[in-house]
Amino acid sequence: MRGHPLAVPASPSLGPVRGLLAEADAVLVLGSEMGPTDLDMDLDGGFPDLAGLVRVDRDAQRLASGPAGLGILADAAEAAAALAARLPLRQGGEGATRAARTREAARAALLPGPARCLAVLETIREALPEAVVMGDSTEPVYAGNLFFEAGQPGGWANSATGFGTLGWALPAAIGAALADPARPVIALAGDGGLQFTLSELGTLADEQAPVILLVWNNAGYREIEMAMRAAGAEPLGVRPTPPDFVAVARAWGIAAERITALADLPGRLQAAARRGGPTLIDLPAALVHEG
Template identity: 55%
Template sequence: MTTTGEALISLLEAHGVDTVFGIPGVHTIELYRGLARSKIRHVTPRHEQGAGFMADGYARVSGKPGVAFVITGPGLTNTITAMAQARADSIPMLVISGVNKRDSLGKGLGFLHELPDQRGMMEKVALSSERIDEPAALAGAMARAFALLSSGRPGPVHIEIPTDVMGLPAGDVTFAPVRDRPATPDSAGIARAAKLAAAAKSPVILAGGGAKRAEAALHRLAELLDAPVVTTANARGLLHGHPLGVHASPSLKSVRALMAQADFIIAAGTEFGPTDYDMYADGGFAAPANLVRIDIDATQLARWPAAVAIEADASTAIEALLAVLPTGKKSGGAARAVAARDAAWQEIGPAMQDQVKVIETIRDALPGAIIVGDSTQPVYAGNLFYDHDRPGGWFNAATGFGALGYGPPAAVGAALADPSAPVVCLSGDGGFQFTFPEMGAALDAGAAVIFVVWNNRGYREIETSMLDAGVEPVGVSPAPPDFCRIADAYHMPAERLMSTESLPAALARARSLGKSCLIEIMVA
């Protein structure tokens, strides 16, 4: 007899899932019945929030949905923060949870882990939430979940299974394959965009996270139009080292000036979110004229007016545009790009320039690395100005939802998704204290993560903001522990640096170990 829990594992395998992140509990035991016999790897975090962040990091690097198993009640509420981060950054994540038995739901009887309306709560965060009230509903719910995760604008999806359904006979479970049918760009919209592009004398391209897998097409488009390409934080790595690349935030005045001087802009895969376009909340960003927007989500397209709105995957739309554009022309793109880059570098100032140089040191010491950031000073600086050498290899939680503690678990997920790449978690001492127990999960899973802790002994970015606002700083100096001794307690190699001058050698030593280790940088 195949139970519903066993059928779930079979369906996950059929949908291409090879890794799940979760902490088993009495409310999910039946979901684990078939897991040990499957080809799916189970990774145990130290907290359910870590399960969600690991699934997030895994999804960003692998391009496949990250999957988390959590118990009902507190397990699921602990995962909500990670789901909200995934929702903000359009990351495909499937969260499968238990829920109490069917005849108890909504009655307030005081069962263990009981919530008044668990699925109602999840519907506020997830793209969808379904309950499996009978075994026959499982296959259809899974098919719908993976359809949402693989088409349109992705995000977190939730499925809950009551404890009294998990062990029921599943009967014949038919796998329904997901047929990904990406939207075909409207030919009339492509023609209008091409006409505007052909007439432009100073075009600019804006690339967001939705374009991070469209580098080849974006590269050709930029050169055809001779257009500078401004990349948001989640698009860093596109056009690395290219003369037309402007790896600087559109929140900077210098980059806004480049956009204001353009007579035509193509925006691909960017939602124009304030954490990218108005980070300082000064209201200085305005929607450009002659704007062509490319986005996979019609709802997103409706939020910003555009001369032409094209609903399609970024790569598909750009390829369609390339097919009808005339031969290339010159518009002084390289000169405009270098002027914007130089002005942006000066605008961020010496302190942030020094922090960007730290990130560049990591990049140059570990070519092709995946740098997973938390909300810490060098990450903020890098989001303002930094040119990574791998598309999709720079991501963090300092934009969008902004969940502190994201870095360590997300880096574990990233390392498991691509074991061949160097993976660096760049975290501050404050944020690292949120989730540093996930070092243990990295060791358990054999994930090689270099944990780099920027130790300035507190929440310095918040302290600076309080001082700038004329508020006496309070609560911004949580005492950090001895991180090297904590690493030693996990039997993890660690070293402390008193300056960044010795960072390249430390990174080389860390990479040569082939396993997780910690580097603490003491900041004066």
């Protein structure tokens, strides 16, 4: 639940969150496979050992993998409800204070780039708090996986961990919109990733699905380029020329525009949601990083 005083909507890849986990007497994990990229996105090997680990999952094979601990084979929601019914309601304590301290420290631990991207995600959330955001493998989604709290449960899903799946956001968003057309759906995709499934604009037009396609446009595979430079390699093949996404969308009869001022984003999102049907918004990343 957004805003809960005990919530810490941050990745265990961040040092402050790891510190909170390391000092816990017991850790209850509900429905997570606890894969390497769930716990350690940077793969730096710094994730702490967990004392008193209890894992609940309905998949026996998944329970058998990952960190060792007490495994309970059960549906996570049912197990949580049963545990809540048996545990006494605790009054007072320092939980809210510790959670607030960890939230603040985790946000402060973000590098400037992810911090700017997080501000964009929060702008989206404040503009359309009821929206579902389906994210591709792109810079603001990486930032959101480090620190972001969706407007409501089920409001944030993406394919940007593990091996990632470039192009996932648009078809996933179409499915989400068709399943619940009353709820705004945002597909957040980079210009490079979107080109993997650009033809799905045709499906979007045919179905008239109420999807807002927000294109994070930095004219290339920026994350891969930075990784190559960090490894001492000369970047190669990371600057594919993107098409004019606005023109392509309009060719399918989809409402489309390019943002020229970041301050315009909330109003454009709200207008798209009111209009219904599909919309493409091209957001130049330079507006966020360079002002």
